Amino acid sequence: MFPEAWRFHIAPYVNEAVQWLLHSFAPTFDRMAASITSLLGAISRGLTFIPWWAYVLFIGLAAWRATRRWTSAIILGLMPLLIGLFGLWTLAVDTLAIIIASVLLALLLGIPVGVLMAEAKGTTKFITPLLDGMQTMPSFVYLIPAMMLFGLGKVPAVFATLIYAMPPVIRLTHLGLSQVPKPVQEAAKAYGATRWQLLREVRLPLAMPSIMAGINQTTMMALSMVVVSSMIGARGLGQEVLLSINRIDVGKGFESGLSIVIMAIVIDRITQGFARRFEPHRQN
């Protein structure tokens, strides 16, 4: 056994740090919470304003554009109907709002971080281990500080989801930028491109397929946080799953679980179809 007398805890320091953050930056966190709330509000209002059949139509159309196959357009378009038939439509829209808000913020923060890693190579040394940590840390752990800083409800859910879902888009932005062929970059430099021009005209466009894959991954990660974040009171499909677990209601749990899967499939297909438009132009 490990010696009883040897004890050292970092827990009190972590607690103290969170307390300190809370005391010193309370107004900042309040403001952040307020802006996340209003962002969520705007997205929610927009999403609830759209009638159910418009979703079905939009998904069907987007699927057709992505795959050019009627069968997959019809199947994907009809899938969300199932969510409505289960009586989970409103909850699904709530979940969708949280996902859209967290993914938007994740991209807003993540893509510039990825660019920074590619432009200032030294920063990778610090950011990569941080990203590893963010991804391996059990996602439940984020809930505690998120809850302490932002209270209960959707705002901490967005915050926790954001942290959990951000690494893929950072990594794939960085990867995409570092794989841009050297001859193309050299040519642009030879013609007098500044660093910014090089990034905008050459590096970012050529990294786009990889960045799009990152966006797709980030969205999928955000979806997988749905159930976890419902533990801190975020209304939505996740909450239904949680309730079914508490009530040992397998059928109900399956319905909500299936609804989450349906959302994942639909979002994945649509973002992938969108990503394909950024693929380089075919040879021949």
Next chain:
Amino acid sequence: MINGDGPSSTYPALEIDDLWKIYGRNSQDIDIDDDELLAELTRSGEAVVAVKSVSLTVEAGEVFVVMGLSGSGKSTLIRCLLRLVEPTSGRIVIGGEEVTTLGEKELTRFRRRQAAMVFQHYGLLPHRTVLENVALGLKIKGMDRAERKEKAREALEKVGLDKWARYYPGSLSGGMRQRVGIARAIVMDSPLLLMDEPFSGLDPLIRREMQDELLRLQEELHRTIFFVTHDLDEAMRLGNKMAVMKNGEVVQQGTPEEILADPADAYVARFVDDKRRQVDLADRKKTAMVKTAEGKPEAKVSGKERSDHVS
């Protein structure tokens, strides 16, 4: 042959004076006059001398060809001229402007106005059309959309690709892609054209066609061209002047005729011997054909050797 416009006519178009490029750790601190140290560093693999005390003068309107095998430092040399590779020491003066001392902003301005480069691997943007690729340098320069499209179209016409303006580089053959590369360079109206083995990736027939095309363009444009190649035929066909490089050093300079007539050392002689053999073979073949009017011409003269013969 003198380029009439701008201050470039009063200076040599390009002057390189005692240029060195040493790759390796702390290469800036190495004393290049210390031969023993250099030899030692090279032996131990700590440093590689890519360009060794190169001095050259290129007059305006000249086609100056640098020839050497791969690893002779010619690609590093041409990259030093735009400071795509930072030289370790020495001086480069282009159009009266000392490139080696320019600050970052001036270097950007210099690259936009004074020299345009054509690359062996084209360096075209796959996500932009041929027309947009040709207009890249103009866009970087800040020229407005309508004007740069107009100029790019003219340049494409010059290289005979005006019908391909809307295509993407991915759908073009190697020769056509390099025409786009050339159009992208000439559209800049820079007095100096830098060409880094532009035709080396092309098959021999297309290569020859492209060389003719370049000679035709040069007759029209009268730019100063600094051309790098590993191919002696190409050097002789295109160059008014040439320099032969080996292990980072220039081993001989002069007109192609001078070099062919009097190779300065064994290295140059080896290239030239090859060349002479080809010329002899071709001559013998001709005489053989004359002598045996109905007999078979000498065998073993392949099409390649015939096409490589200097006219």
